Amino acid sequence: MTENIPAREGQSSSNAERKQLLELTADIVVAKLAGSDVPADSLPGLIRQVYEALAGGESDLREEGASPKQQPAVPVRKSVFPDYIICLEDGKKLKMLKRHLKSTYDMTPDQYREKWGLPSDYPMVAPSYAARRSELARTIGLGRNIGVSAEHKRGHNSDL
Known part of the structure; x- marks a missing residue:
């Protein structure tokens, strides 16, 4: 071996x-x-x-005083696609990058962005996946202020 x-x-x-x-x-x-x-x-x-x-x-x-400069697996401009993001560390195609970075490289998204010189708004999730999750959240009413009073939520009706 x-x-x-x-x-x-x-x-x-x-x-x-x-x-x-x-x-x-x-x-x-x-x-x-x-x-x-x-x-x-x-x-x-x-x-x-x-x-x-x-x-x-x-x-x-x-x-020896030289700082090794790791090359990304793919060019940064070619790392974000609608259905997946390519990890610059190893070239894997992923929908969610954050968990992969933590489990494989013990790296946070901020450390990853800093290492590769990425902007703070560089996505950690594939754009189509984020859009699908956002649409699902809107569909089930998350984040919407319905305007119902707390009294009405508890089941008390002042008209009775």
């Missing part, structure tokens, strides 16, 4: 070191899964992210 994982460019890793990295990765991922609800389709990305962090990808760059 460890033979399939190549050593990082510029690093010489023995099989024992790679095996240790895999064991640590497995331990961390298992701990994460025990403490939160992570969707099954995000496991490969989580495993890769943990492995690369342990292998020293990001920490090596920070120690």
